[in-house]
Amino acid sequence: MSDSQDHSIVLMGLKHCGKTTHGKLLAERLEVDFFDTDQIIEETVGKSVRLLYKTKGVSEFMQEEEKACEKIIKENEGKRIVVSTGGGICDNPPALTILRELNTLVFLRLDITFSIERVMSKISMEKPGKFINIPAYVEAENPKKLSDVRDIMMKKYQERYQHYESIADEVIDIKNAPIDENFKLICEALI
DSSP: OGGGTTOEEEEEOSTTSSHHHHHHHHHHHHTOEEEEHHHHHHHHHSSOHHHHHHHHHHHHHHHHHHHHHHHHHHHTTTOOEEEEOOTTGGGOHHHHHHHGGGEEEEEEEOOHHHHHHHHHTTOEEEETTEEESOOHHHHTTOOOSHHHHHHHHHHHHHHHHHHHHHHOSEEEEOOSSOHHHHHHHHHHHHO
């Protein structure tokens, strides 16, 4: 992307695709500040985004996500920055409208199968229907077994892929590979 030299960059994509890791590296390479919307939400509300979503629901979570985006824009007006977003920001049009001011929305597209496996590797089942480290939106569907969790994520991820592809200015196909290999792909596309 040759005309993005002065644009801020917003990294979007599914959970565990490397938005935060690559965002920090990209900000360091560009010598600009880095922001993570989930981290700002957690600092503001004093609890994890997972707990906020679980206890207050999707509507309040999305409002906090929108506020985090507003804060980033307001406090960095006129500056070039790098932002990583939560995995579901594609379902939050008001937050996306705010982030659109930063010019370059980038979808880090990792194969859905790898994305799901990365999330599944952190989930365990205590007993049928009781899981540890399950995404809140999956838990809301009341899965009974791990295969249910996988099926719910597959359906949601396919929907999100379509959303991300339709809103992104740039789509970068990353691999299930070492960080430095993917970072090279990102830099080639954006710098």
